[in-house]
Amino acid sequence: MHRFLAVAFLLSLFGACDDRPGAPTAPAATSQPKPSAARAGAPAPSPLVPVALPSQTLQLWPFSGFGFDQPSDPVSLIWIGNADPRALRSALLLLDGDRTAFGFPDAFPFNCAWHDDPEVQPEVAYTSASGWVGSPIELECGMYDQARLHLRFFDVGGATVGGAPFEVYIPGTLEHQTISWELAEQIVVVDFLRSGLLDPTVPLFTTGPINPSPFGTIPAVIYNGIPAGL
Template sequence: MRSKYFLSVGLLVFVLLALNCQRQADFGTSPVPVSKAAGEIVSLSPQPLVTVNFGPESMTFWPYTGIDFSGIPQDPLNFIVVGESDPQNIRSALLSLDGDRTAFGFPDAFPFNATWTEGVGGVQTTYAEPEGWIGGSVQLFSGPYDPLRFHLRLFDAGDWTLGGVHFEVLIPGTETHQVLSWELAEQLLAVDLLRSGLLDGAIPFVQSQQINPAPYKDIPAIIYNGLPVELRAAIGGPLGDVTDPVPILSDGKATIFNAAESFGFTPGKFKEFSVINFNQVIPKPFCSSGPFDYLLVSGPITLRQLVLVTPSGNYVSQFQAVGHLDLTPVNPLTNPPTPIGETYRAQVLEHHKSIITEQNSLTSNFQMQIEIPPSGPFHGKLVIKVKIGPNGPVQEQVEVICD
């Protein structure tokens, strides 16, 4: 199944990357020098906010994640944990499990028999009252980075923990994942929290009212048509090929998990190292001369992750991505895209950090992309900084300098 998937999807990556790069392409399309920066921002609440009740308790929050503080939705929040809801407690419960879910109807086959491990992905934000903006301080994966995995994020909102979980596939030759299902991931998480013994025996979970759209977002047709039939069936999609994007299934509700047991924490250290060989045509992400400004980007990106839980229970997660890439201007209207300029170099750096202590939490993200040399027609650099905490203050800085 795996080789079949890669052969069919690998030819179609370019279009998906163009979709994923659209937001970045908004930075700096002018040929004149541009500098855009913002320091500490006012923590205004995004809209809409929803209120969810569990017994006599309630919480008001934004039912989405974002990648900044703009209020632009990224993913839906699709689960909530009440009771013993500390993110470290949820993490410990999931990490304690094996991959046998057959008693609940899941097959003993990849990716449904994978175990949960420490994970890292893009830093995301959400909003809850009275906490304000909060960051996804804990991330877990069930399944490897490549090709398929379930991806979970936990947001510490005080008395409750908000969460988002989805099932996704790695786009070959990139570090980008495409979401395939919200609903399947929510079901697998429910099974695992039941298996762990974390949940209350009398009322393990209930459903909220609808809090976000259903379905939510789409899978591009060219990506969907590359999926094996078995995987299409698993995510509840049409079995045949399609011409239109396929909606990503969700019921728009959040599962409210009632956690009654305390797993505490286990001190230790987790390390992971991997290399992705990037080799794709993408829209120029910044300092573009126009909508047909595309680059063939190739070269290795090194990924390093460290998660440390101290004997006192402090949680520290760090992730770093570093790459020196070759950039070749190409004509995207030819098939395959043909070079139209000389190859030059770029350096990319990304660093995420999450810290949770008994009193404080902090989440930060730093991204830097520099074309080498940074001076020259339509060359420049992009720097993005996002910081949340400790205890509320938020900061976002975006700087684009184009020559």
């Protein structure tokens, strides 16, 4: 079975300076996962996949979901090193939407800028070390009622994992349809390259396959209405 690879980012300890606007002032996250009631009360999901990283091997549920063991999006992004989700958020909020140097057109949605997204349905993720964790920091790039990238950060202790679907709005509803995880991953990769946070020696690498592809389907009525430029 073909499987998605995850992109792993190695962030430099000194990549975020204290004088940058919006830089977090709270203490950085430690490598120890935080206990929670959810961790104690909910069983482990299946499958758990080993993901080898330079400093550890995560036993990871390769999805995030709106409920325990209910996959919604594949995990496709992993941050290690100085990977506090607050620092990741600050780095993206500082960027404009100009990605033309990386081959993206200066046109919506490819020139979107990141902003906070007060999502009413937070997702959860799981590793064997952290148990179930939520995503208090969620970002959006694009427009809710048109098209957007939606990025969630899950602090699993010693690493942050996430997924970023690119989705289009379904008119007349409160729902979105994911049309690509690969496009969203490409834009997130470009933006962290632009951020200056990555370790210059090994800025990023791909993991082994961790989750199944294809994942999900696009209804024909939605797929046929996607603009040709996407």
